[in-house]
Amino acid sequence: MSKTTQAPKALRGVGNYIDDRFHLAKTGEKNLRKVFPNHWSFMLGEIALYSFIILLVTGVFLTLWFKPSMMEIVYDGSYERLQGVPMSEAFASTLYIDFDVRGGFLMRQIHHWAALIFVAALVIHMLRVFFTGAFRKPREINWLIGVAIFALAMVEGLFGYSLPDDLPSGMGVRILQGVMLAIPLVGTYISMFLFGGEFPGEDIITRLYVLHVLLIPALLLGLIVAHFMILWHQKHTQYPGVGKTDRTVVGTPMFPAFAVKAGGFFFFTFAVIAGLSAFVQINPVHLFGPFTPTSITSGLQPDWYMGFMEGSLRIFPNWLDFTIPIGPGYPIMVAVLVPGLVIPGLIFGGLALWPFIEQWITGDKRARNVADRPRNAPVRTGVGVAGVVFYGVLWLAGSNDILSETFSIDLYLTTYIFRVLAIAGPILGFVIAKRICLGLQRRDRETLEHGYESGTIQQLPSGEFIEVHKESSSETVEVLSSKKDPSSTVLQEEDVDSSGVENPDARKGMGKLRRALAHWYTKDNVTVRDVEPHSGHHLHHTHDHTSQEGPEEDEDGH
Ligand code: HEM
């Protein structure tokens, strides 16, 4: 871009007008030139943001016609098949949006698809942050904000799903009430309070509505703004490469390149969601009919993000339930309490605590702005995979009826299979993922030492066949040698004082546990400290596919 490029006169006029009043030019200029590191995985957070915006906009549209009322009426709208059927005003107004409001059906579909994609994007974004260790200092607080966003998003989705008061809605609310009732001592009270009496009562939709359109979106918006302010202030992590250190950022400036890219990506996300909504039917409430407590339907699935709770409720054994012999007997429903509250608590609690647990184990308290490659933190990667497998098994168990029907397996057998898998799956996942990481580490060390395998076989004059190894590019060498040595990441600073004297407590109690965990965390890592990189920047490597990023890539970063 030449230095003489200037904004059009009219735009400059507007700029001056604003600057005369708010003096924003200096900060504005600095922020417009802010550098964003480039990587496809950094777009996952953006997808979450864009789908959230779509949810807000379509949600407001729906509020114009949706009536959050449980008053019973007889349907008299344009959907012939439900003519004359008694239903709540909420359900009738949803049918009205579908069949009488122009574009209403599409808007409802967009709202629902955006919700599904929103939660999916934020889960994948969270996994990206987890597996690359981007939650480490200084980003722990932003991680915690993220976990809160995740939890709220699920509740928001569940409440939204409950609003139309169709059959699956009511069944979801019934499960919610069941879990509430299982809470010892206060369960019945909480349920009566929320439902304004017995289930279903006449208040629940109105109450969920207020939470769904006002309180939770406001909380989510506040948290997302905080998430971005912290991100802006702390800057983004970047993957290892030439010029990328814990102190420098390499990437594209905010304006114009990043802004244009982000703007384009918003429309792309919108187009995908709108395309899905136009062609793929989601939650066709007119086919399900209104909720009545006596009706039940088979083969129905909740929205995907509630699937793991459904699954854990389906497979958790009931032989742990017991009764406290006070008065007439006080039953404790372990089979509802554990899957309904303890398992989600463990999942969200584990997510929230992980950065602190890892920091305690490794003793690594330095700011980390270069993200880890997942293979270089094999235990973390293994723990993450174990978590994903556990979640995945529960999620699949939520469809056990459909699986048993599709594959003609006895329903009860699927329950036993899932019970075994829920315990064995995560352990296997951990071991396999860790082994793969260590294998990749060994290959990296090989590549660093000997260059990469070119696939060209040569015959030597002696008759021996060898595979030619080619020089790695400087970028590859940088990436491979960015790996921190296990002993340098595990700074047992608290165990040894500045003059090298060991803290006597380090070998007792918690200190001992921590040492053992630190040893377990790093013991198998492959070191690259002693490797002399086999790199030849000066050499021609015409077939070097590992160095596709040319040096131009680095020039726009500062
Ligand atoms: C993270 C944000 C949100 C999520 C995950 C979400 C999710 C959902 C879901 C899954 C439904 C059921 C849709 C269906 O019937 O197929 C729904 C319904 C609804 N949502 Fe949201 N929503 C969000 C934000 C909002 C906002 C901000 C508003 C309004 C300001 C809103 C207003 C509504 C209304 C009025 C309904 C009932 C109408 C209907 O079911 O068609 N939503 N929401």
Ligand code: HEM
């Ligand atoms: C509405 C939901 C969310 C939105 C809109 C959002 C948006 C973003 C964006 C755009 C970024 C920068 C680009 C990127 O790394 O993808 C980011 C970074 C980050 N997000 Fe989120 N996020 C959300 C949820 C979460 C969740 C659920 C977590 C974790 C539990 C989380 C943790 C983080 C962390 C730690 C960073 C900094 C990563 C780094 O610097 O590499 N976010 N977020």
